[in-house]
Amino acid sequence: MTAAKPEVKKVVLAYSGGLDTSVIVPWLKENYGCEVVCFTADLGQSGELEGLEEKALNSGASQIVIKDLKEEFASEYLFRIVRAGAVYERKYLLGTSAARPLISKYLVEVAHQVGADAVAHGATGKGNDQVRFELTVMALDPRLKVIAPWREWEIRSREDAIAYAQAHNVPVTATKKTIYSRDHNLWHISHEGGPLEDPWWEPDESVFMLTAAPQEAPDEPEYVEIEFESGTPVAVNGQKMSPGELVAFLNALGGKHGIGRVDMVENRLVGMKSRGIYETPGGTILMEAHRQLESLVLDHATMQFKDMVALKYAELVYNGQWFSPLKEALDAFVDATQGPVTGVARLKLYKGNIIPAGRKSPFSLYREDFATFGQEDVYDQSDAEGFIHLFGLPLKVRALNKLPVAGMNMPKPDYSRFKRD
Numbered sequence: 001m002t003a004a005k006p007e008v009k010k011v012v013l014a015y016s017g018g019l020d021t022s023v024i025v026p027w028l029k030e031n032y033g034c035e036v037v038c039f040t041a042d043l044g045q046s047g048e049l050e051g052l053e054e055k056a057l058n059s060g061a062s063q064i065v066i067k068d069l070k071e072e073f074a075s076e077y078l079f080r081i082v083r084a085g086a087v088y089e090r091k092y093l094l095g096t097s098a099a100r101p102l103i104s105k106y107l108v109e110v111a112h113q114v115g116a117d118a119v120a121h122g123a124t125g126k127g128n129d130q131v132r133f134e135l136t137v138m139a140l141d142p143r144l145k146v147i148a149p150w151r152e153w154e155i156r157s158r159e160d161a162i163a164y165a166q167a168h169n170v171p172v173t174a175t176k177k178t179i180y181s182r183d184h185n186l187w188h189i190s191h192e193g194g195p196l197e198d199p200w201w202e203p204d205e206s207v208f209m210l211t212a213a214p215q216e217a218p219d220e221p222e223y224v225e226i227e228f229e230s231g232t233p234v235a236v237n238g239q240k241m242s243p244g245e246l247v248a249f250l251n252a253l254g255g256k257h258g259i260g261r262v263d264m265v266e267n268r269l270v271g272m273k274s275r276g277i278y279e280t281p282g283g284t285i286l287m288e289a290h291r292q293l294e295s296l297v298l299d300h301a302t303m304q305f306k307d308m309v310a311l312k313y314a315e316l317v318y319n320g321q322w323f324s325p326l327k328e329a330l331d332a333f334v335d336a337t338q339g340p341v342t343g344v345a346r347l348k349l350y351k352g353n354i355i356p357a358g359r360k361s362p363f364s365l366y367r368e369d370f371a372t373f374g375q376e377d378v379y380d381q382s383d384a385e386g387f388i389h390l391f392g393l394p395l396k397v398r399a400l401n402k403l404p405v406a407g408m409n410m411p412k413p414d415y416s417r418f419k420r421d
Contacts, residue, residue, distance in 0.1 A: 044186025254281025
């Protein structure tokens with residue numbers, strides 16, 4: 001038995017103008033009989049915003065709200081990921097994952113402003129975005145109803161969506177011949193679907209949009225210096241920039257040199273694997289620069305524990321738990337580690353590679369005079385003997401007990417030595 005649809009008077013739709021959200025506007029009006037207000041976050045998707053207002057209104061929306069969130073996206077979301085060193089499954093720099101909570105935050109805000117009783121999104125029932133949108137709405141205003149058309153309608157493929165759009169006179173750019181699902185913002189562009197669904201298929205150059213093919217990149221390397229203040233990037237090559245400007249500059253620079261391409265099969269939160277292509281040129285440069293500076297100023301124990309935190313941090317962001325108590329607690333830990341992460345990292349960019357070329361900080365823990373092999377007051381090499389004896393004591397005890405080194409084929413205990421009373 002199909003559950004009855006909730007009564008909705010006005011809904012705010014997270015609207016990109018792409019295929020899915022374009023067909024959702026008339027679908028919501030037909031199936032819920034409600035007023036539809038479109039909300040678009042300008043996160044640096046550039047040309048994708050052209051003609052968006054006209055398209056939304058022609059599709060049946062009563063109005064569209066567009067907010068420029070590039071600077072907030074960079075400073076409060078992307079730079080937090082850099083400071084945390086968060087990378088999902090070794091490669092993914094969380095470009096889409098970080099954008100969803102910001103979009104959802106303003107989706108809720110616009111709903112309050114226009115008096116809407118519901119919000120809607122175009123995420124599919126198979127993907128991660130549905131979780132990210134809805135967890136954020138739950139965290140910020142659980143009273144709002146959430147409509148996810150992909151979990152309700154009869155459309156089951158992008159081909160079906162194209163047919164629906166054509167039947168309702170909604171113009172779309174996707175075609176049945178070349179269909180890629182893309183998400184583009186200030187941080188990255190992702191590519192999924194179509195021939196990419198075959199993990200054996202090598203993507204051709206027509207897939208990529210932000211980065212040059214490494215073999216076609218300039219034959220001469222280029223140096224870049226990135227300055228950080230307490231873990232936050234503030235300047236490139238000595239020139240101060242706003243967060244959004246800084247990311248955009250490094251995107252162009254990295255893209256020219258073929259930096260930031262990722263081809264991976266990842267584990268989605270919903271339980272299936274998916275293959276995605278990501279281009280994150282500026283973000284890849286920033287992450288490496290930040291790592292180089294941290295290597296200079298963080299002590300061993302802090303760096304080791306921070307690496308552990310980074311894995312959990314990335315998982316929380318990927319899973320849509322940006323506005324969660326644990327994420328907030330981890331932010332506090334990361335912030336506490338970033339005070340000394342101040343200085344400059346110099347990198348050499350060359351045909352898809354980032355080669356460390358120098359790092360300096362007023363809070364450096366590296367001392368050349370301490371690291372030399374000579375003897376001085378700070379480090380007496382003869383002290384190492386006692387340290388090694390204590391550090392290796394567990395190994396010595398194991399050997400004296402004649403236990404196998406690999407821990408396998410352990411000798412069976414002689415229970416005859418133990419007598420019962």
